[in-house]
Every structure is written in C-alpha cells, then in structure tokens.
Amino acid sequence: MSQNSSWVFLPGTLCDERLWFRMWKQMHIQDRRYVPLQWANNLEEMDALTSYACDNGPVTLIGFSMGGYIAARYALANPDDVEHLILLGYDPAGLPDQEVAQRKQFIRHLQNGRFTPMADSRLAQFISASGANADFTRQMVRDMESDLGGSVLLAQTRATTEREDFCAQLATAPFKTTLIGAEQDRIAPLQRLAQSAALCGANLIKVEDAEHMFPLQKPELVATLLEQA
Template sequence: MTIADRRYIPLQWAETLEQMDGLTVHAVAGDKVHLVAFSMGGYIACRFALANPDQVASLTLIGFCSAGLNQQELQQRQLIIRALDKGQFRPMSAQRLAMMVNPHSPNHQFAQQVVREMEQDLGGSVLKYHLIAASSRPDLTEDLAQAAFPVHIIASECDEVAALGAMQTMHQAIKHSSMQVFSGAGHMLPLEQPKALSLHLQSRI
C-alpha cells in the first residue's frame, strides 16, 4: 500500500510540550489521519489522539509505553539534564548507546552512526528541552483502553527503554490493541530494522 499523503511532525523545532502539541495540530490540519509515532513521539501522538479522537483513524506506537518511563530511565535523564544545565554536553556514553541500540543487531553499526550524527546535529539544547518537556509522563493506558480508535503496538525484544514486559502489559490492558514484537532489535527499531518495520506498517495501515 502506498500512502500518498505523508506528513512529518518536526518535534526538533519545539522546546516545550505545548509547542510539540501545536506542531502536531498544524500537521494534522483537521484531517482524519493514521498516527505513527516512535519513542517520545508516541507520547505526543497519544496526547493528540486522546484530545482529538474523531481525527484519528488509527494510532501506531513504536517503542513507546503508555505507562510512562521506568525509574531507571527517569534517573538517567535527570543526570543528563543536570549535566546540560552546567553546559556539559558530551556524546552519550557507550553504555547509554548500548541501551538505545542492541549491539547484537545485524544493523547496529549503521544505527549507532545515525544516533551519533543526530546527537551532533541537534546539540545539547534540543536534547535538554525534550528531556524536560516529555520525561514526566502520566499513565495514559486507561484512557487509551477506552478510546474508540485502533491502537497498534510495536515492540522490540531487546528494548531497554520501552521494555518488552511493559509493552505486553500495555497490550493486555488495551483490549482492542494489536501487538507486533520484533526480535533482535533494541529501542532504535526504525534504524535497526527499517525495511521490516516499513513492510509491517504498510500491512497495518
């Protein structure tokens, strides 16, 4: 299936949660759409979908758990924010990168390179704003469970940010959801297995 009208929401332009919401509203432009979102973008997409259910044909969440971030991830983000407040922007550590990209994924070198390039391109200020804006997330699972639009959940077997167990719990709580698990991938599934993910999305939307 070819989707002729595809719209990208440039969240990197936003510094606040309200600006991210505004960019989403602008991109949707009052139409009924299939929302596909990854990681932090999943939070923004859920906010829009729950506020504007009549404009949502379906909601696909990749590497995003509606229950929010686990305590380990929140603590890690607070450490990064404190360092950025002091002007200490450094490339993420090898340990942090291994949390993002499964080092055993066949495409891990490419994925790691792209993550590093994004890091350099966006810089510390964008990272700081996004961490502050979208880290404290309420649990949206119950609201999604009551929503009328279809919810498609895509998880990675080795994701250390949106852990598979948490994603399965989310799927069980949202009775009308579907779930697809990609084996051998980490959090950066769109970079680790882009072709397989693209084929799956085309089959669902």
C-alpha cells in the same frame, strides 16, 4: 489500513526525519507528513506542531519512543483527528520512577551546559555493537545526536519526562491503537509493552532480533508491519 489516508510520523528524542527515510522508501502511501519535534522548545510547541500535521484528519498517527508519547497525548486530546494510533518503542503506561529520577538529574546536568556525546555504554542500551544493521544504526544515532545537540536534548527531556499513564484512556478511545516493540529493546522492554497493550486493548506486534532503534535496524520489515497493522 488505508494507504490513501494521511500518515503522520513523529520522531524520538534527538531524532529527526532521518529515522524514517529508509522506511518511507518502502511504503506505498500517498500523503506522508512529518512532525519536526526537534524544532519545539516545550510540550506546548510539540502539541502545536502535531496539530498542524494532523490537519484535515482523521490520520494514521505514528510515534517512535518520545514521539509515541506526544502522539498518544495528541490522539487522546483530539480523538476525532485520529483513525489509527501506532506507537513504536513506547510504553503508554509511562516511565518507571527510577528512570524519571535519572532523567531529572540529567536535566540538571544539561542546564549547567554540560552536553557531551553519549557514552558508548549508553548507546549500547539503544543499539548494541552486535545488533542487526549495527554499524549503520549506531552511526546514524551519532549523526543525529551531533547535529541536533544539547539544546534540543534539554528541551525534549525537560518537556517529556513527566509522562502520564495513558492505558485507561486508550482502552476506551474511539480510534484503533497498535503497539510495536522490539524483542531485545532495553529502553521500552517488550514485556512491559505486552502488559500495557493488554490494559489498552491494543494489538501488539513484535519485531524479532531488534533493539530500541528498530526503525533504523529493520526499516523494510517495519514498513511492512506498519502497512499491515
């Protein structure tokens, strides 16, 4: 991949640019851009922020988790703006019905003003206490959660719960698509990503000994994988 092209990064739910900081230090790219999805109140604002960052494309568009959904959505609507779509910890087939139902219940909970820090059991689904680089990763997740808060979580969850199945569209898209998944990811399991990659005609890259928050767990490795994708 050309390191002279523009690289546009989108974060996941309740994440900000801190998700990428340690990776950016390892990367040799001249034009790096960040989409502050935490600023958006709805899906239309997320699309607008992404469009602004992709100006003067085509770009390499990189989205993590929820940011992967926004990145894929934008790329399919604006294929001339994208040279390479890289989706980390995101399944372009969409969310399972059970997860959609759970998220809708959670939205009602947040709408009633009941935002509380993530339970340790929920955090363990993203990064376990015994995972690689666990202490730093868990603290960073907690810090971003505390700083961004309930209003951002509500806006992001409400905007991105109904996710289309993009596999068929990606299979015929004119840009290159790469999926990157973690071996021990419990949010976007690698087996599901492998199935979707086959449907999309996409390359699948596995990050070993890592969980859903693998950009924080293994930034040096992921930076290298991105530059080689």
